[in-house]
Amino acid sequence: MLTVEVDGRLDVGDGRRSGVGGAPRAELAGAAADRFNKKRILLFTQSTTMAMHLTLAVLVLTGTVQLWQIYVSAMIAGAALAFARAVGEFGAVSVVSGEISGQTETLPLFVSQQFEQFNLAGAYGASILLALLALTTLLLMNLLKVKEGA
Numbered sequence: 001m002l003t004v005e006v007d008g009r010l011d012v013g014d015g016r017r018s019g020v021g022g023a024p025r026a027e028l029a030g031a032a033a034d035r036f037n038k039k040r041i042l043l044f045t046q047s048t049t050m051a052m053h054l055t056l057a058v059l060v061l062t063g064t065v066q067l068w069q070i071y072v073s074a075m076i077a078g079a080a081l082a083f084a085r086a087v088g089e090f091g092a093v094s095v096v097s098g099e100i101s102g103q104t105e106t107l108p109l110f111v112s113q114q115f116e117q118f119n120l121a122g123a124y125g126a127s128i129l130l131a132l133l134a135l136t137t138l139l140l141m142n143l144l145k146v147k148e149g150a
Contacts, residue, residue: 045084052077 052073059065105113107126114123 041087042084045080048080049077052080 056065056070056073059069107130111123111126111130114120114126
């Protein structure tokens with residue numbers, strides 16, 4: 001997990017893989033988790049996913065399914081599941097990091113604080129850094145996998 005120390009340098013600690021790339025969606029999910037009952041959020045997202053799958057199943061069984069319907073169903077169900085996961089992850093990031101202001105912060109919490117302070121440049125800058133770190137990690141993993149297979 002990446003943490004930002006008081007002097008501004010980045011420090012790599014022992015953390016979960018999902019802590020690197022979750023900032024943009026975690027920001028929205030964190031805001032929702034603060035304002036709404038988490039059980040209701042989970043119920044809504046799971047109901048949405050179930051409705052999409054049932055709709056798709058009926059279309060397949062009746063033989064009227066079209067390609068665009070599969071894409072729309074997959075996008076809606078995927079968005080609901082991603083949002084539900086982000087709600088859970090944002091809370092876990094807050095608890096694990098300790099969220100001690102001025103001493104240690106994770107980048108997703110830094111992004112959240114920047115949005116709360118209306119510093120969009122800082123929030124988007126940190127989000128872009130997170131996305132670049134995630135892409136770099138994926139590229140390195142793929143390169144190492146290719147070398148192992150050769």
